[in-house]
Amino acid sequence: MKTDVLKILGKIIPTAIFVLLLPFSIIYMAISKVCSFIRKFFPR
Incomplete structure (x- = not known):
């Protein structure tokens, strides 16, 4: 038993x-993509 x-x-x-971490990893990837996108279009 x-x-x-x-x-x-x-x-x-x-x-x-896995189910708990999956949304966090997706959110993290989305944030990092947005950050790199912003850096490309708005170089400091």
């Missing part, structure tokens, strides 16, 4: 971490 629970947790936890 305990091994089944551990197997289920072993599958759920990485999935949950």
